[in-house]
Amino acid sequence: DIQMTQSPSSLSASVGDRVTITCQASQDIGHYLSWYQQKPGKAPKLLIYDAFNLETGVPSTFSGSKSGTDFTFTISSLQPEDLATYYCQQYHYLPFTFGPGTKVDLK
Amino acid sequence: EVRLVESGGDLLQPGGSLRLSCAASGFTFSHYWMHWVRQTPGKGLLWVSRINSDGSNIAYADAVKGRFTISRDNAKNTVYLQMNSLRAEDTALYYCARVRSGNVDAFDMWGQGTMVTVSS
Numbered sequence: 001d002i003q004m005t006q007s008p009s010s011l012s013a014s015v016g017d018r019v020t021i022t023c024q025a026s027q028d029i030g031h032y033l034s035w036y037q038q039k040p041g042k043a044p045k046l047l048i049y050d051a052f053n054l055e056t057g058v059p060s061t062f063s064g065s066k067s068g069t070d071f072t073f074t075i076s077s078l079q080p081e082d083l084a085t086y087y088c089q090q091y092h093y094l095p096f097t098f099g100p101g102t103k104v105d106l107k
Numbered sequence: 108e109v110r111l112v113e114s115g116g117d118l119l120q121p122g123g124s125l126r127l128s129c130a131a132s133g134f135t136f137s138h139y140w141m142h143w144v145r146q147t148p149g150k151g152l153l154w155v156s157r158i159n160s161d162g163s164n165i166a167y168a169d170a171v172k173g174r175f176t177i178s179r180d181n182a183k184n185t186v187y188l189q190m191n192s193l194r195a196e197d198t199a200l201y202y203c204a205r206v207r208s209g210n211v212d213a214f215d216m217w218g219q220g221t222m223v224t225v226s227s
Contacts, residue, residue: 043202089213
């Protein structure tokens with residue numbers, strides 16, 4: 001199975017801060033990676049697919065990039081409504097696997 | 108409104124069986140591949156199973172293979188997960204999820220989840 005590692009596991013930031021989360025795949029998954037946002041008591045929400053494509057309706061403050069097997073998720077200016085846990089997921093190989101998540105809260 | 112609604116979760120003893128349902132509305136269900144994903148506080152999000160649009164292509168996670176069966180009824184806009192020989196480690200919130208269109212296997216729509224608790 002493809003192992004997805006995510007860092008940091010949690011972070012605290014201020015409103016307006018730039019936030020970066022990284023995800024690394026244990027082997028080459030091409031660009032087949034998505035990012036999800038999950039708020040407490042809610043289902044995950046797709047933000048980014050194919051590594052850097054913004055899902056319809058998602059604010060452009062969110063972005064994704066790729067370098068080799070390393071993927072980066074960025075919030076350019078953190079807003080209070082962005083407080084959530086963020087997960088990466090590879091969908092190149094079955095079983096599809098998720099990273100362990102990064103919890104983002106306010107400093 | 109476009110939505111997925113899971114049902115069927117329950118509290119049951121190890122060895123028991125349960126069938127989860129996921130009812131879709133607001134979109135052409137028969138065009139979409141569907142997945143089940145479960146979530147636990149300890150193990151995060153775990154992919155469980157997948158079914159293609161006409162039910163001819165199915166896959167399972169090793170942890171559930173031989174015990175769980177995914178199926179769908181396109182006339183009823185519903186995907187199912189039959190869960191047999193349940194174990195304590197199957198305790199989780201189970202989500203159904205829709206695969207995004209355009210040959211992208213990311214999940215663009217999720218239900219609200221249904222809770223399965225396996226305990227003696």
